[in-house]
Amino acid sequence: MSSRALWVLGIFVALVALLAAGLTLNPREVPSPLVGKAAPPFELPLLSEPDKRFASKDRLGSVWLLNVWASWCVSCRDEHPVLLELAKSGAVPIYGLNYKDKREDGLRWLAAYGDPYRLSVIDAEGRIGIDYGVYGVPETYVIDKRGFIRYKQIGPVTRETLAQKILPLVGQLSRE
Amino acid sequence: MNRIFLVAAILFSGIACGNEDLEKRVTALSAELRCLVCQNQSLADSNADLAVDLRRQIREQLGSGRSERDVLDFMVQRYGDFVLYRPPLKASTVLLWIGPFLLLGLGIVLLIRRIRSTNRQAPPLSDAERARAAAFLDRGRE
Numbered sequence: 001m002s003s004r005a006l007w008v009l010g011i012f013v014a015l016v017a018l019l020a021a022g023l024t025l026n027p028r029e030v031p032s033p034l035v036g037k038a039a040p041p042f043e044l045p046l047l048s049e050p051d052k053r054f055a056s057k058d059r060l061g062s063v064w065l066l067n068v069w070a071s072w073c074v075s076c077r078d079e080h081p082v083l084l085e086l087a088k089s090g091a092v093p094i095y096g097l098n099y100k101d102k103r104e105d106g107l108r109w110l111a112a113y114g115d116p117y118r119l120s121v122i123d124a125e126g127r128i129g130i131d132y133g134v135y136g137v138p139e140t141y142v143i144d145k146r147g148f149i150r151y152k153q154i155g156p157v158t159r160e161t162l163a164q165k166i167l168p169l170v171g172q173l174s175r176e
Numbered sequence: 177m178n179r180i181f182l183v184a185a186i187l188f189s190g191i192a193c194g195n196e197d198l199e200k201r202v203t204a205l206s207a208e209l210r211c212l213v214c215q216n217q218s219l220a221d222s223n224a225d226l227a228v229d230l231r232r233q234i235r236e237q238l239g240s241g242r243s244e245r246d247v248l249d250f251m252v253q254r255y256g257d258f259v260l261y262r263p264p265l266k267a268s269t270v271l272l273w274i275g276p277f278l279l280l281g282l283g284i285v286l287l288i289r290r291i292r293s294t295n296r297q298a299p300p301l302s303d304a305e306r307a308r309a310a311a312f313l314d315r316g317r318e
Contacts, residue, residue, distance in 0.1 A: 030212060033256040100225065126229050133254040135212035135226055 032133050032152045039066070039141065039149045040131035044121035047098050047106050054095075054121050059143065063173045065094045065166075066141040067117070067157075068129060070101040071109035073137040079156035080113050086162060087116035092170045096120030099129050099137055142166060144173045202235045205244055209251055210259050218261065 034040075043055040056066075067083065069076045087094055096117035098106045103122060110120070123129055132141065135154075142151040151169055153161060203220055209230070211222035219227045219234075230251070237247050248260070257263045265273050301309065 027215065030256060030258045033253065126226070130229060130233060130254060133256075135255065 028136065029154050030135070032149075032154075034133055034149050035152055037149060039143050039147050040128070041147075042121070042123075042128045042131070044097075044123060044128065047096070047103065047110075047120040047122050050103065050122065054119055057147070059095070060147050061145050063092055063145060063170055064118075064143050065092055065170075066097055066132075066143060067094050068097045068099045068132070068134050068137050068139045069120075070099045070137050071105040072101065073099075075156045076138045077113065079138055079158070080116070082157050082159055082162060083116040084114050086157075091167060093118045097123050097128060097132075099123050099134065100126040140166075142169055142173070145176060198235065198239055201238050201244070202231060205234055205238070205247060206231050208248070208261055210261055212255060212259065 039056060041056050043053050046052045046054055083094060086092070094117050096119070098120045100123065103124075106120065106122075110117075126134070132139070138156055140153040140157050141149050144150050150173060151165065153166065157166065206219035206227075207221075209219040211217045211219050211224055211227045211230075213224040213226050214222050217224075217227075219230055233250070234247055237250065238244070251259045257269070263269045263272065
């Protein structure tokens, strides 16, 4: 084979490798600039009792999950059994951010499918969602004792991501 | 009934006129930002729920006197450089910015080398070849 044919073959193989690597990436997953930064503080009314409020700073000192959900969100239903199991295991408390939802719809949804949340707060206009860079519900944030976001799950939490990423991270953060 | 519509129309047009400059700025700025839900559309083009909310944010912030730069920073803090259609020049985006020029340069170098090597491929004729060529040419002339 001539050296030119080798060159062309080499370039071709490199290009195929590059494109193949590109195909394995998920273009929907935008890396969040918030990972490693302080979680944006919020104080919002509770879904169950709107005259009471929950402030995110109350969670300082413990590791917790913030799960963004809505009754209109179809893939929230996919992750819901996983969250219920997680809540039952007691490994880490889950707090819900009911995102751009109607209160009655949210309550009805929890009544129908079960409530894995320590509590849920109402973000009817999605303003806190914007602060957290939410663009595809469901999203889940792992927040450490200092109130820093350490991991962001875009899309449903699966048993795999829970076992491979979230739970090991929670364990490590609880020891910090 | 018609009168109510008329009053409403007048009121609304009054509001719309007062905000015309602001709306222009909102539209211009949202054309610079990518919609994260439908990633091939700008915030200005998209009617996704999130795009509507983000346009409202832009409108509120510009309306309260913040600059375009402030609003862009606000978006980048939350969604990363990905929201910008014109990403900033930094270490992770250097290749993006200078890549096309590198490819162009590479192409030019390869082209020049190729042209030179084809020129070189015509070796000078030896004396015997020159004589043969002359003989052919002479025969043609006869």
